[in-house]
Amino acid sequence: xxxxxxxxxxxxxxxxxxxxxxxxxxxxxxxxxxxxxxxxxxxxxxxxxxxxxxxxxxxxxxxxxxxxxxxxxxxxxxxxxxxxxxxxxxxxxxxxxxxxxxxxxxxxxxxxxxxxxxxxxxxxxxxxxxxxxxxxxxxxxxxxxxxxxxxxxxxxxxxxxxxxxxxxxxxxxxxxxxxxxxxxxxxxxxxxxxxxxxxxxxxxxxxxxxx
Amino acid sequence: xxxxxxxxxxxxxxxxxxxxxxxxxxxxxxxxxxxxxxxxxxxxxxxxxxxxxxxxxxxxxxxxxxxxxxxxxxxxxxxxxxxxxxxxxxxxxxxxxxxxxxxxxxxxxxxxxxxxxxxxxxxxxxxxxxxxxxxxxxxxxxxxxxxxxxxxxxxxxxxxxxxxxxxxxxxxxxxxxxxxxxxxxxxxxxxxxxxxxxxxxxxxxxxxxxxxxxxxxxxxxxxxxxxxxxxxxxxxxxxxxxxxxxxxxxxxxxxxxxxxxxxxxxxxxxxxxxxxxxxxxxxxxxxxxxxxxxxxxxxxxxxxxxxxxxxxxxxxxxxxxxxxxxxxxxxxxxxxxxxxxxxxxxxxxxxxxxxxxxxxxxxxxxxxxxxxxxxxxxxxxxxxxxxxxxxxxxxxxxxxxxxxxxxxxxxxxxxxxxxxxxxxxxxxxxxxxxxxxxxxxx
Numbered sequence: 001x002x003x004x005x006x007x008x009x010x011x012x013x014x015x016x017x018x019x020x021x022x023x024x025x026x027x028x029x030x031x032x033x034x035x036x037x038x039x040x041x042x043x044x045x046x047x048x049x050x051x052x053x054x055x056x057x058x059x060x061x062x063x064x065x066x067x068x069x070x071x072x073x074x075x076x077x078x079x080x081x082x083x084x085x086x087x088x089x090x091x092x093x094x095x096x097x098x099x100x101x102x103x104x105x106x107x108x109x110x111x112x113x114x115x116x117x118x119x120x121x122x123x124x125x126x127x128x129x130x131x132x133x134x135x136x137x138x139x140x141x142x143x144x145x146x147x148x149x150x151x152x153x154x155x156x157x158x159x160x161x162x163x164x165x166x167x168x169x170x171x172x173x174x175x176x177x178x179x180x181x182x183x184x185x186x187x188x189x190x191x192x193x194x195x196x197x198x199x200x201x202x203x204x205x206x207x208x209x210x211x
Numbered sequence: 212x213x214x215x216x217x218x219x220x221x222x223x224x225x226x227x228x229x230x231x232x233x234x235x236x237x238x239x240x241x242x243x244x245x246x247x248x249x250x251x252x253x254x255x256x257x258x259x260x261x262x263x264x265x266x267x268x269x270x271x272x273x274x275x276x277x278x279x280x281x282x283x284x285x286x287x288x289x290x291x292x293x294x295x296x297x298x299x300x301x302x303x304x305x306x307x308x309x310x311x312x313x314x315x316x317x318x319x320x321x322x323x324x325x326x327x328x329x330x331x332x333x334x335x336x337x338x339x340x341x342x343x344x345x346x347x348x349x350x351x352x353x354x355x356x357x358x359x360x361x362x363x364x365x366x367x368x369x370x371x372x373x374x375x376x377x378x379x380x381x382x383x384x385x386x387x388x389x390x391x392x393x394x395x396x397x398x399x400x401x402x403x404x405x406x407x408x409x410x411x412x413x414x415x416x417x418x419x420x421x422x423x424x425x426x427x428x429x430x431x432x433x434x435x436x437x438x439x440x441x442x443x444x445x446x447x448x449x450x451x452x453x454x455x456x457x458x459x460x461x462x463x464x465x466x467x468x469x470x471x472x473x474x475x476x477x478x479x480x481x482x483x484x485x486x487x488x489x490x491x492x493x494x495x496x497x498x499x500x501x502x503x504x505x506x507x508x509x510x511x512x513x514x515x516x517x518x519x520x521x522x523x524x525x526x527x528x529x530x531x532x533x534x535x536x537x538x539x540x541x542x543x544x545x546x547x548x549x550x551x552x553x554x555x556x557x558x559x560x561x562x563x564x565x566x567x568x569x570x571x572x573x574x575x576x577x578x579x580x581x582x583x584x585x586x587x588x589x590x591x592x593x594x595x596x597x598x599x600x601x602x603x604x605x606x607x608x609x610x611x612x613x614x615x616x617x618x619x620x621x622x623x624x625x626x627x628x629x630x631x632x633x634x635x636x637x638x639x640x641x642x643x644x645x646x647x648x649x650x651x652x653x
Binding site for chain 2: 007009010012013014016017020052057058059081082083084085086105106108109110111112134135138
């Protein structure tokens with residue numbers, strides 16, 4: 001994998017963390033241009049990039065990630081200083097929203113969850129920061145139709161978790177989660193789907209439309 | 212009747228009192244009127260320099276010599292141009308000093324002339340102020356002359372009338388205009404008339420002196436008011452600069468914290484996260500060491516959140532990077548009730564406008580959370596004329612009033628510092644609407 005982060009200290013820390021999690025960091029760079037060059041050179045399976053990078057310190061990392069993903073659905077996890085839904089949307093709009101993650105930078109300290117999120121993205125899945133999902137959900141009036149439990153399941157669903165992962169988090173059976181998911185999809189008029197990632201994208205699209 | 216010596220007493224006030232004649236003001240006003248003579252004597256010679264060529268011009272014109280008349284006139288005008296502004300300074304100084312006879316309130320001093328020759332010339336001949344002074348000098352010399360002449364004439368007449376009973380005899384009639392009398396009773400009547408005239412003269416010279424001082428005051432204060440206005444503009448500009456330097460200082464602190472402490476803290480928390488995994492792997496989750504590391508990890512995360520919230524309060528990065536709408540959107544996301552954010556802005560306003568609007572809106576939202584009891588709120592942003600307009604509405608119980616030290620007063624001050632304004636409508640029972648306007652250009 002290739003890592004792009006402009007803060008030297010944090011970059012080195014991240015390299016240590018990623019290697020501990022079992023990823024091979026072939027290149028760790030400090031700006032967006034170097035990121036593109038490193039991807040061209042190493043053709044990695046995953047890119048983790050900071051969104052805000054030199055020279056302009058606005059959204060260089062995001063632009064680079066989206067550009068890389070126009071060629072192929074290169075798995076990318078973008079780390080953001082703050083929740084900016086337009087960033088999440090740009091990423092979800094690239095390469096059909098597959099194999100992409102948008103996380104707050106602070107999430108990296110929850111090491112195990114961060115590792116899990118990276119693996120989901122490498123596997124073609126979609127991961128959205130809980131904060132983004134929370135913001136999307138609190139604005140959607142039609143969600144009033146859902147029960148409290150269903151809203152909880154929906155949030156985890158939108159973050160990119162599988163039914164099994166949701167069941168583990170909520171300490172319920174997978175069958176119960178399956179039932180909730182079925183109810184949610186029908187209440188939101190979304191097609192039932194066995195492919196968990198297609199379901200995630202459908203839910204995210206729905207939330208964005210009703211924002 | 213108030214005592215005649217209150218500090219702000221003056222001849223003009225005394226004039227309207229019944230016992231005016233018994234006080235000191237008639238005498239002071241008389242001294243003022245008589246001192247006009249001194250002014251006249253001092254300035255007669257320079258005035259002659261102007262008067263002679265102009266008089267000559269009139270004489271030439273009456274003889275039909277148009278060419279030499281215009282030459283003399285031009286010479287007179289040129290001399291006037293040179294002499295009047297020079298003359299104005301001592302006239303003004305003398306009049307300002309004399310004015311205290313009539314009104315002890317200090318008059319604004321004319322500004323000092325610059326000492327550098329070039330600047331002195333420019334100040335003397337090319338400023339509106341100096342020409343206003345010159346105008347005053349010319350007007351006052353005529354006015355004071357007229358007052359002095361009138362007062363002298365009336366006083367002499369009054370004196371003559373009062374003396375009538377003494378002067379009158381059968382051989383020597385007293386005449387007033389075409390009317391003559393030799394009767395002593397008629398003369399007594401004339402004396403009474405003279406006495407009345409004398410009283411009138413006292414009033415006249417006091418009024419004349421007051422008029423002259425009023426003219427002087429106007430001349431000096433027109434300037435004073437403008438200087439005050441200039442100083443106020445400067446104070447306004449310095450307030451704006453102060454707020455701006457305050458803002459840029461906040462941005463600098465935010466940047467320093469972001470590049471330094473925040474990055475270090477994330478790295479530390481990450482390291483603790485890794486250590487937590489290692490310890491759990493090596494010793495099991497129930498080992499005391501695992502508990503210790505886990506607690507440290509959680510503490511670091513809490514500290515990270517607190518520092519992030521703190522830094523956001525100083526100056527949110529999203530405001531710099533993405534803009535006002537995104538920053539307000541993010542601000543509202545953490546509030547305990549739903550807030551709709553709408554914007555018709557198509558381009559980003561200037562940085563100082565965004566910063567002001569953000570912090571004012573932030574304060575308004577804090578107020579809504581704390582005081583309104585609202586269950587819903589909306590923020591709308593747009594442009595109107597040359598202004599950025601931010602409007603916040605809530606469905607709370609209303610009745611908001613700006614008090615000193617309140618959030619509303621702070622907002623109004625903050626907006627005023629960049630030339631903006633705050634409008635508030637908050638009837639009891641609600642809804643409350645706060646409208647902020649910030650001009651885009653200064």
